[in-house]
Amino acid sequence: MAIPLNLTEQPFSTTLVEELHELVDRPIRVMVICGTQTRTLLKYSDEDIVPDDLEIVTGPGCSICVMPAGHIDAFVKIGRQPDVITATCEDLLRVQGSQDSLESIKENGALVEVVDSPMEALDLARSHPDKIVVFTAVGFEGAAPDVAETILEAASEGIENFCVIPSIRLLPPSLDSLMSDPELNIRGLLCSAHIMSITDSQAYSDLARQHHLSCAATGFSIDEILRGLISIVKQIRSEKPISANLFNGDGQTEETIRSSRIMSEVFFAVETDWRGLGSIEGSGYVIRDELSLYDAIKRFNVRFKAGDEEFQCKCAEVLSGRLSPDECPSFGISCTSRHPVGPCMAAQEGPCASYFRHIFGRM
Ligand code: SF4
Structure with a gap:
């Protein structure tokens, strides 16, 4: 199937492509866990960039996709409460719970607003003092610092009509669970450097060691992805799997250290349900008791329960x-x-x- 030309905007390095083709001398399965990197690879999929023996499979790298229907049900239940404005990202609107979505309750009169950031949700609370603004905090660990910072700002200003439904997930525990399935036969893991820079890169080093898994974190361009795949294949050939961050070394900058501190001030990790992966120990953030005013789950006394998922959906x-x-x-x-x-x-x-x-x- 031909790719529309406008999708292949960036030229790719033929040197990198040749190197990758020369290196792949056996069948290898690599999981690409980042949705943006998957999109980049798809754009170039007719260009023979990836050798036939290098099989790329999709992973749990979309934070909205991995949310079970029961979590949407909790969003819907809170969103239907009187005087509540649900502040959410656009992507979440159409995701179906057991019976309803945020979009369907909005059509039936619930107050649901699309925001681009948690700070925008807090602004909504400032401008609507007669309502309670509930932010749907969905994302992986990369989303956690902004949410934590917003909660701390609300607390320091004494804003009480703002709270958050915490649905932030941590990728390394889910990958650990997935890689324990020998039938998957994943030998390499490509992820985005953004994720690895926020997470303790030690977690990926542990994954590499425990599962004999070659990992590389890169940016989103096709050449960066090619370098990541080359790194993975070299690691496999040398039988020395590591976790290589090709984007920013070990990922530890002043900003990421500060982010980690803020995150641990606000959240701690507990067992959480994932769509398709079940319940995984230490894979989701909840808000600390000291900040429970900002935890919508506690404030509205709602629980995340198992929901009904469309049986035809794979x-x-x-x-x-x-x-x-x-x-x-x-x-x-x-x-x-x-x-x-x-x-x-x-x-x-x-x-x-x-x-x-x-x-x-x-x-
Ligand atoms: S029904 Fe199939 S194509 Fe649609 S979202 Fe589910 S898995 Fe994807």
Whole structure:
């Protein structure tokens, strides 16, 4: 299938492509866990950049996709409360819970506003003192510092009509769980340096050691991704798997150290449910008791419970590298970007949405 020319904007380095082709001398499966990197690779998929023996599979790198329906149900339940404004990212609107989505309750009169950041949600609380603004904090560890900073700012200003539904997940525990499945046979892991710079890079070094897994963190351009794949293949060939951050060394800058401090002031990690991966110890953040005024789950006495997920949807398999999005029987038929069945199609960064845009050339 031809790729629309405007999608292949950046020229790629033929030297890097040649090096990668020369290095791959055996079948290798690599999981790309970042949705943006998956999109970049898809843009170039007709260019023979990746050798046939290097199989790229999708992973749990879309924070909206990995949220189980029960978490959406909690958002919906809180969003229906009187005098509540739900402040959320646009991607989350269409993701279906057991029965409803934030979009459907908005159509029925609930107050739901799209915001770009937690600080914007806090501004909404400042400008609506008669309402309680509830921010849906969805993301991986990279999203946690901004949320933590916003909660601390609200606390320092004594703003009481603002709170957060914490649904932030930590990738390393989920990857640890996934890599324990020998049938997946993943030998390499490509992730974005943004994630690795926030997380203790030690967590990825532990993954590399425990699962004999070659890891590389890079930026989002095609050449950066090629360098990451080359690093992974070299590690596999030399049988010396490590966690290589090709973007910013060990990722520890003054900013990331400060971010880690703020995060631990506000959150601590507990067992959390993931779509397709089950419940994983230490994989989700909750808000510390000292800041419980800002925890919407406690404030509205709501629990995350198991929800009903669309049985035809194969998001669980897609997020664990067991199925390519275009192998789902519903892909492009009953599940499209206009009428998404599962979160992997509803979210912009979802793997099914990326494949759909690539194959059908639509936004
Ligand atoms: S194509 Fe649709 S139904 Fe199939 S896995 Fe993706 S989101 Fe689910």
